[in-house]
Amino acid sequence: MAVTKATAAENKIFSNSKLDKKWWHDAVIYQIYPRSFMDANNDGIGDLAGIISKLDYLKQLGINVIWLSPVFKSPMDDNGYDISDYQDIASEFGTLAEMDALIVAAAKRDIKIIMDLVVNHTSDEHPWFIESKKSLDNPYRDYYVWRKPQPDGSEPNNFHSYFGGSGWELDTNTGEYYFHQFSKKQPDLNWDNPQVQEEVHNMMNWWLDRGIGGFRMDVIDLIGKEVDKQIMTNGPRLHPLLQQMNKATFGSRDVLTVGESWSATPNIAKLYSDPAREELSMVFQFEHITITFDPYEGKWKPRAFDLVEFKKVISKWQTELADCGWNSLFWNNHDLPRVVSKYGCPDQYRVESAKMLATALHFLKGTPYIYQGEEIGMTNVKFDNIEDYQDIETLNLYEERIASGVSHESMMEGIYKNGRDNARTPMQWNNTFNAGFSTGKPWIKLNPNYVEINVESALSEPTSIFHYYQKLIKLRKQHAVIVYGEFQPLFEEHAQVFAYLRKLDNDTVVVINNFSAQVITVSLPNSLQGITGDCLINNYGPRVQLLEQLVLAPYESFATLINKAN
Template sequence: MTLFESPQPAPAKARERTERWWHRATGYQIYPRSFADSNGDGVGDIPGIISRLGHLADLGVGFVWLSPVYASPMVDNGYDIADYRDIAPEFGTLADMDRLIAEARERGIGIVMDLVVNHSSSLHAWFQAARRSREAPEHDYYIWRDPAPDGGPPDDQRAAFGGPAWTFVEEVGRYYFHYFSPAQPDLNWQTRALREEVYDMMRWWLDRGIAGFRMDVISLIGKDVDARVYEEGPDLHRFLQEMHREVLAGRDIVTIGESWSVSPDTGLLYCGRDRKELDMVFEFSHIREGWHPERGKFAPKPFELAGFKRALFAWQDLTRHDGWHALFLSNHDLPRQVSFYADDQEHRRAAARMLATVLHLLKGTPFIYQGEEIGMTNARFDRIDQYRDLETLNHFEEQIALGVPPEEFILGANRNSRDNSRTPMQWSSGANAGFSSGTPWIEMNPNAERINVEQDMLHPESVFAHYRHLVRLRRDHDVISFGETEPLLMDDPAIMAFQRRLGGTRVLVAGNFTGEEQHVNLPDTVHGEGSCLIASHSARERIGPDLRLAPFESFALLIEEA
């Protein structure tokens, strides 16, 4: 067997399981504003995405999670929706969206929409009616409280994006609650009519042919504001089960929830096979390992592999026999993974390949965030006026008011700001990296001329080719899609290692997270003769008791036992 060959399909006995199409698929997230601009206005759009479907088909992904393209004032770049059944003009038209769904399907790619129903835009027709009269039916679609005795907010709750969580509306003499920003009033899921509106909208999109939903901060919809219980509130799972019953049941789609609070203790409540809620959930325990425990994401903290491994492997253990895991290191809310977890300078290409290897060979559905497949890096802006992210700008004002030096905040933003992942996709070495013929809505990464799809595909150790191979391995190998995960070397501060096992087949995986050569002291029980599925440099000849991995090197060995 050569390095890039796949074995024959496993015997029928090994396939006796309940299998869904997304078990073998790899997802790809598109942030539309920054993916491909077709008309030169500096903003990515749906026709631009259509023009790049060949790239996604070549990569081999099974579905695309599309960040919001709905009509929106764009206060939070589309996560503030003014009309759930229309498309923002800067992104195109509903006809463009239908064409994207159809042309992607022709290439074997499903389109997964971003469902943002914890909150709407303050410009949504529902909220406009709600703020005009307490008697309007839509008034109950949102969370209102009367003023405190002194006329101020009902309490001192704070919004996640900074400032008070309550905003006063003079017309009705009440305050409305917004977990994020005043432009994003929270929907009141206790109102049955509101839930029916949401379910009808979901059915409308599914009937247009989409492949499912990624559900934004879905763990917030069951909140109890008065008790200050936001995440995983008392009615969350009742609402999710109702949603499944009313909308999702019987459809061959995929549903992915997002929760910043879910843990191994609560994970199977979302995605257990008998729960009838969601197929999988994005959880962030491994992400939080890189945050300062008190000052949060904007305070730099050195990456520590030990905690990262504990978090990832806890979820591998949880989903050993039930549920499913969404695997990711990057998305539109997070920094570029090669910059955060590894080395985006001297060893960038090897580091990008290594991170892909250890993530994609775990059990679950992997997600690739646009640009990750070529090793794109953080932007490292110098000034706050280069940032566009609402969260970053609001927290800058708060931190400066508290006496944090601007340069210290910028240091943290360069590591963790959401704008690190939102600089435009780097397609070529041409003007604006082939993203747009106009001026991009946010500055290009200065390294775009040398880090782009065009240049990467010419390199003998192409990051893109490595990702394409990993996508194919998951599709072709039962052990990668369904095998159990056994962690190895948990106390090793430099090496992440594990093996996957299904029947008589094993895959042994190891990656070096450092810029130094490392000796990998694998237990005697895991050695074996096999074919190297993934290797860098000459690791194929060196796998054995005295294995040494070069900086950021990784390998995966397929072992067929007698």
């Protein structure tokens, strides 16, 4: 057993700084990937009616907000992130009337709906793009990014699509290339065109008027791009564009906006989320995710998890955004692997490690996000054949990398660990046919472990992962220190323990998490030794008294509240 002493710096406890309180500060957000959540009409695809049927389940969990991945009309080249009509609903998900019904039904349960909005690009089947292709002088031509070929007929530049292949596609009708950062069926909008800005703003207000609680802005850091200079992220016009959007749409409304920004640093995140700048409520940053990617080959060649490096990233973001801006807290989403498979132990210690990871996240400063199935400890899936995968990114990159000489075995290992379909297998409601998701053939195969891992089983077991999440959500409502308290890391160089303090006025919460399957012994700072407090939550047994040396079981986790006024 390893024994670690705290450093002198760890004995210091920070004082709290004041923030203007917002309703979303103590909220917990639940992401739904509609295609995989619940199928009401049994066509094998999840739908809005299915979501409505499960609102009482989400109310029981205790969440305040649903982030709804795209349900707009779409040909589904990228599962809805290719929108062909911003003001209609994809038929496989339902109707606009059902969307309105979902907003109303959720509101009755004190749950807000935030829409997942993609405005960097549209589908190539959007009426704007259909018009844009008709001629060089079409009124919609400048809604998209078009360029003439090079003198030799080649592409305007060598930009490589994030989904593989060239970022340019030739339109034989007009003889010019259009630009796409993702699939060739996802042409990029031209945000230099004021008409594009006005169209998007009007559409956003149309949705806000229907009663939604805000937007999750997909790849929002790309709208300020300068294509000819190949500046794609954080272009010089990005933040002026967001400020214009804020002023024209959600700025005067009490709603939540969160931007997806893979390129964000803490200083960039402050530009987005400092209230004085009037842009967004918060951003998703991915530094804690990408540190497990190979620097050259990305997520398809995963790096070993390094907890010390990971903690430095978490601490940096907690500290840098403490007084300016706001953190979004998440382990996984529709694009990422299941958290218990990535950082936990999905076999021997699945329940313990899932609870530990939940504790580690939910006591941080920021707004927590739960991805569907996370609350029951769903895991990654290993399909036998590449043909069983549905994700366009996975399939395109598999072909491209195999053609370049990467072995099938190496590529499949990357897919098993980081492929997007890990998160997209159907929600596991019970142990019956198709996990209770649908009586039809699901659009993607299920994870076979639904027989053991499912909602029905979790609800019936008082010590389940579900009930643990339920308690964590309640604690955020009960203790302001969890929401607004200062963050101070402990054991920063420990290779297996992630621990920190949260402090607000007289309250201090001690949060200890063993990120390993080993028994670990740590020595607490002198200021904490021997103190008795209220153990708010634990995954083994209550830790009421903080002894000089703590012996932590595999994946043990707890949070204890100390009130200095008592």
